[in-house]
Amino acid sequence: MNHRRAPEASRSALVPQALAEIEGSPEGGDWSRAFGHLTVMGPEAVGELRIRPGGTYVDATLGGGGHSRLILEALGAEGRLIALDQDSEPLDWAVKGWGRQEPRLKAVAGNFGELGDILAGLALGGVDGILLDLGLSSRQLAAPGRGFSWVSDEPLDMRLNQEGGLTAREVVNRYPEKELADLIWRYGEERASRRLARAMVTARRQKPLATTGELAALVARSLYRPGPPPRIHPATRTFMALRIEVNHELTALEKFLKSAPGLLRPGGRLVIISFHSLEDRLVKEAFRAKDEEGRCPWLALHKKPVTPGQAELDRNPRARSAKLRAAEKTPV
Numbered sequence: 524m525n526h527r528r529a530p531e532a533s534r535s536a537l538v539p540q541a542l543a544e545i546e547g548s549p550e551g552g553d554w555s556r557a558f559g560h561l562t563v564m565g566p567e568a569v570g571e572l573r574i575r576p577g578g579t580y581v582d583a584t585l586g587g588g589g590h591s592r593l594i595l596e597a598l599g600a601e602g603r604l605i606a607l608d609q610d611s612e613p614l615d616w617a618v619k620g621w622g623r624q625e626p627r628l629k630a631v632a633g634n635f636g637e638l639g640d641i642l643a644g645l646a647l648g649g650v651d652g653i654l655l656d657l658g659l660s661s662r663q664l665a666a667p668g669r670g671f672s673w674v675s676d677e678p679l680d681m682r683l684n685q686e687g688g689l690t691a692r693e694v695v696n697r698y699p700e701k702e703l704a705d706l707i708w709r710y711g712e713e714r715a716s717r718r719l720a721r722a723m724v725t726a727r728r729q730k731p732l733a734t735t736g737e738l739a740a741l742v743a744r745s746l747y748r749p750g751p752p753p754r755i756h757p758a759t760r761t762f763m764a765l766r767i768e769v770n771h772e773l774t775a776l777e778k779f780l781k782s783a784p785g786l787l788r789p790g791g792r793l794v795i796i797s798f799h800s801l802e803d804r805l806v807k808e809a810f811r812a813k814d815e816e817g818r819c820p821w822l823a824l825h826k827k828p829v830t831p832g833q834a835e836l837d838r839n840p841r842a843r844s845a846k847l848r849a850a851e852k853t854p855v
């Protein structure tokens with residue numbers, strides 16, 4: 524198996540440590556649980572790909588590899604899977620862990636917004652199917668040192684690709700108040716966005732906001748209302764908004780959706796699981812969009828998005844906002 528660029532760039536010793544703890548293979552062979560992420564709508568998503576045994580498929584959001592392993596199970600000996608992630612940890616987990624003896628797997632570091640260039644670099648023409656399971660894995664949300672969580676007080680980072688780029692600290696301390704308010708409103712769907720942006724700007728005049736704990740406490744203070752505690756932490760929406768901004772998540776999705784018809788062979792399938800209404804809207808609109816000649820390159824496979832069943836929701840409440848859409852590339 525090949526692997527471009529990731530192991531040496533690995534941000535931490537967490538994956539080697541986790542692999543050492545499970546000594547070759549986790550209990551019951553459950554790699555997803557050992558990674559700390561439960562795969563969402565695995566059989567449904569991989570079923571929609573309608574895998575041809577000898578085909579070439581892309582899992583553009585590798586994570587703990589749950590979908591990738593299901594794709595490999597469905598593929599024959601001649602099939603190929605390109606698995607992409609912009610975070611080095613899932614790549615390490617595949618290369619050194621579950622996929623170390625898997626010749627059909629090629630793990631690649633990169634952003635799915637650049638998938639066209641990545642596939643061209645691998646000299647691959649059209650592929651038979653692409654899967655995106657958007658957002659973050661539960662491991663990323665919970666892992667110490669990533670700056671996604673306020674459970675431990677840590678630097679405000681939130682970058683998925685740790686090799687550079689904007690951090691959440693820069694966003695909260697440098698963005699003008701209006702821009703902060705707008706992004707918290709738009710990406711976080713937070714009604715009190717103006718109040719929060721004002722509170723951040725006031726606080727940073729005294730001292731830059733540096734940690735997740737400081738920011739979460741500021742948000743909780745600003746949104747405080749007497750009465751029973753809220754169902755979710757008051758900072759949840761603000762943290763989601765900052766994460767989307769830091770990682771340019773919607774821009775990457777838009778870019779990918781524009782390129783996707785050119786990446787698939789006719790009859791090839793695209794399956795996308797999203798967790799945010801703005802992402803789902805982008806996918807829905809892309810599946811209806813027409814090209815310059817007025818033709819739509821997609822045949823959407825469902826009128827409404829597919830959502831997880833009750834048994835999955837009981838097992839994994841984090842799946843509750845998942846929406847799956849799938850489409851087939853039409854012959855042109």
Ligand SMILES: C[S@@+](CC[C@H](N)C(=O)[O-])C[C@H]1O[C@@H](n2cnc3c(N)ncnc32)[C@H](O)[C@@H]1O
Nearest residue numbers: 562584586587588589590608609634635656659
């Ligand atoms: C929800 S997790 C995928 C979980 C995986 N399907 C599983 O079952 O184990 C999403 C993964 O996509 C990665 N990711 C998010 N945005 C990305 C992008 N624009 N390009 C490449 N990877 C991305 C994240 O780093 C994360 O590892």
